[in-house]
Every structure is written in structure tokens, then in C-alpha cells.
Amino acid sequence: MATPFIRYCLVIFSLAFITACGDPLVAKIENQISFVDIQLKNLAQRLDSGQVRNANLIKQYAKQVKEIKPEHQALADELARDATTSGPLYTSLLDRFDSAKRADLFPSNQVRFDELNNLYQAASNELFNDALSDPLNVLADLSGGELPRVSSISRAASIQANDAADFGAGSQLIGNPSYGQWSTASNGMSFWEWYGMYSLFSNLTNWGSNRLYYNDWSGRRNYSYYHDYGRSRYTSPKQLSKQTQIETKAKNFGGSKFKSAYAKSRTGATGVSRSSHTAKNASKSFQSSYAKKSTSTASSKKSSGFGNSSFRSGSSGFSRSGFGGK
Known part of the structure; x- marks a missing residue:
């Protein structure tokens, strides 16, 4: 006759077996957690x-930059952190990975699995190297043209090609949640707010002490790797949901004059990896589905935690994991 302890173990095993059989993604998620852990390390x-x-x-x-422009020493030191594991680009991946380990933070196993796939790809050497082109080219701009941009045409050429506004040095990082956030002013409009030492960029912008509002930035933004290639991999579900809400709110404020930040891709990249081109295709797929997305209250509530997961799906051209599993 089985002891109470053995009966308890059998019940636990049975429940785990039923859960695994009920959703085949459970085992894949556990495997993908291991893969992402290895990739990040x-x-x-x-x-x-x-x-x-x-x-x-x-x-x-x-x-x-510190030698050429000593007045930018603090910013140069802050941007140099992105070359290390203490930089915002890498630590944001770690934060997202910690969240991805918790099933209770996701509305479904599929959304959680998609996030783990995106993390695996974002931590690849190719994509991460390309993503670093934004802070690298900010440093190039801070040098006053003494240092050439990498994987990007010049600042002046990019502004002309995209009919963009010159928002000053650091403009590639505007809208990137690793460096700042869109906050809400008393008038209900969203404005850009830098994190920590990045607030020094406010002294170098062409809008001076005034706030840069989303409505002004969205239709006149210039090329950046994050917005035009990397957003599909370097944005968490929660961040993506917030971006969607901000875009919708800005559209309501702007009416017919509003121009979406993602209505069209900006040109300016040179020499990015094939993986980044694949990520860009995923981004285009998201932008298309986003444009058709309902703005009703019911839809907003339904997507309030994570937004449109199709943008984040590994089916965009990448394998489901670096180990061949699908």
C-alpha cells in the first residue's frame, strides 16, 4: 500500500504531466530559458x-571625444558603459530575462515564448553589435564630425534623405526605452525625458529648455538603428504596449496632422548584418498590423499588458531558437 508521501508525489507528477500535455509550449519555454541564459552569458x-x-x-x-570635446566628458563616460555588461542595452536584456522566467507576468505561454525568442536573438553577437551603432554614432556626433559614423551615413546626409528635423546630438536615442521614457505633461501630451546622466543631452538639443513632444518628434524623426531595425528585438512587451498607447494618444491630439513615427522606415543604415535585415522585416510586419489595430477601449484593455505579440514572434524569419527547435 502506497504511503501518503508516495501518493503525494504521484499526484504532483500527474498534475505536471497533464499540464505539459495540455500545452506543448511549457517544455519549450523551459528549454528556451536555458538557451537564453547561455546566450546572455x-x-x-x-x-x-x-x-x-x-x-x-x-x-x-x-x-x-573626451580629448576632442572635454566638455562632453560626462556623456562620453556614460555612453562608454554600453560597451560593457553594466550598460543599459545589456542590463535591459537581463531585466527582461528575469521577467520572462515568471509565467504570471504573461497573458499566455505563446507571448512568453515569443519574448524568450526575441531575447535569444537580441543577445546574439550580430544583432547586439548592430544595436550598439546608435550610442557609437552619438559619440561620433559629439565629436563634432572629427570621428566618422559607423554603419550609418553622415548626420547631415541622413537629415536630408529623410526630410527630418535636427534634434541635436543624441537624437538616435530618443524613443529608446534603454535611455529614457515618454512622460505625460499636465496638458496630457507625451514628452521625452532622459534617464540619469543622459539628461545632459538636453543641453545639446535644438529645442533648448523646451520639452520635445511626441507629436513633434514622430513625424520628423531621423534614422536610428533602434527604431528602423531593432525595435522588434530590443523592446519588452510592456514597453511595446506603452509605445502603442503613446502613439494612439498622440494621434488623438494631432488629428489629421499627426504623422506616425513608424508610418515609414527611415534610410541611413550602411553595413548592418543580415540578421538585422530580418529583424527589420519583422518590424514592418508589426507596423502593418499595428496600423489596423482597433483603438476601442475593449481592445486597449485586452492588450494593455503586452500589445501585439505578432511583432515579437520568432516566425519572422529567425529560427525558434539558436538550437534549431521550433
Whole structure:
């Protein structure tokens, strides 16, 4: 006759078996958690050992900016952190990974699985190297043209090609949740607010002490890697949901004059990896589905936690994991 302890173990095993059988994604999620953990550790090792090209260039550019433009020393030091595991780009991946380990933070296993796929891809050497082109080119702009941009045409050429406004040095980082956030003013409109030391960019912008509102930025933004290639991989579900809400709110304020930040891709990239082109296709797919998305209250509540997960799906051209599983 089975003891109470054995009976208890059998019940637990049976429940786990039923759960796994009920949703085949459960086992895949556990595997993908292991894959992402390995990928993040491998990326950390590459950053620490100098095997990420743009990270090395960031260190070099930061050192030269401090010599060329001593007044930008604090900003150069802050941007140099992106070449390390303590930088906002890498630590944001760690924060998202911690959240992805918790099933209770996701509305479905599919959304959670998609997030883990995106994290795996974002932590790849190719995509992470490309993503570093934004802070790297900010340093190039801070040098006053002494240092060339990397994987991007010049600032002046990019502004002309995209009929964009010149929002000053650091404009590639506006809208990127690793460096700041869209806050709400007393008039209900969204304005850009930098995190910490990045607030020094406010002294270099062309809008001076005034706030940069989303409505002004969205239709006149210039090229950046994050917005035109990387948003599909370097945005958490929660951040994506907030971006969707801000865009919808800005449209309500702007009416027929409003121009979406993502109605069209900006040009300006040179030499990005094939993986980034695949990520860009995923971004286009999201933008298309977003344009058709209902703005009703019911839809807003339904997507309030995570937004449109099709944008984040691994079916965009990447394999489900780096280990071939689908």
C-alpha cells in the first residue's frame, strides 16, 4: 500500500504531466530559458574579452571625444558603459530575462515564448553589435564630425534623405526605452525625458529648455538603428504596449496632422548584418498590423499588458531558437 508521501508525489507528477500535455509550449519555454541564459552569458563573455566590434569602437570613441570635446566628458563616460555588461542595452536584456522566467507576468505561454525568442536573438553577437551603432554614432556626433559614423551615413546626409528635423546630438536615442521614457505633461501630451546622466543631452538639443513632444518628434524623426531595425528585438512587451498607447494618444491630439513615427522606415543604415535585415522585416510586419489595430477601449484593455505579440514572434524569419527547435 502506497504511503501518503508516495501518493503525494504521484499526484504532483500527474498534475505536471497533464499540464505539459495540455500545452506543448511549457517544455519549450523551459528549454528556451536555458538557451537564453547561455546566450546572455556568452554575450557577456564576448563583451568582457573585447570580441564585440562596436563595443570596442565605443571605448575608443569615448576616449577620443573626451580629448576632442572635454566638455562632453560626462556623456562620453556614460555612453562608454554600453560597451560593457553594466550598460543599459545589456542590463535591459537581463531585466527582461528575469521577467520572462515568471509565467504570471504573461497573458499566455505563446507571448512568453515569443519574448524568450526575441531575447535569444537580441543577445546574439550580430544583432547586439548592430544595436550598439546608435550610442557609437552619438559619440561620433559629439565629436563634432572629427570621428566618422559607423554603419550609418553622415548626420547631415541622413537629415536630408529623410526630410527630418535636427534634434541635436543624441537624437538616435530618443524613443529608446534603454535611455529614457515618454512622460505625460499636465496638458496630457507625451514628452521625452532622459534617464540619469543622459539628461545632459538636453543641453545639446535644438529645442533648448523646451520639452520635445511626441507629436513633434514622430513625424520628423531621423534614422536610428533602434527604431528602423531593432525595435522588434530590443523592446519588452510592456514597453511595446506603452509605445502603442503613446502613439494612439498622440494621434488623438494631432488629428489629421499627426504623422506616425513608424508610418515609414527611415534610410541611413550602411553595413548592418543580415540578421538585422530580418529583424527589420519583422518590424514592418508589426507596423502593418499595428496600423489596423482597433483603438476601442475593449481592445486597449485586452492588450494593455503586452500589445501585439505578432511583432515579437520568432516566425519572422529567425529560427525558434539558436538550437534549431521550433
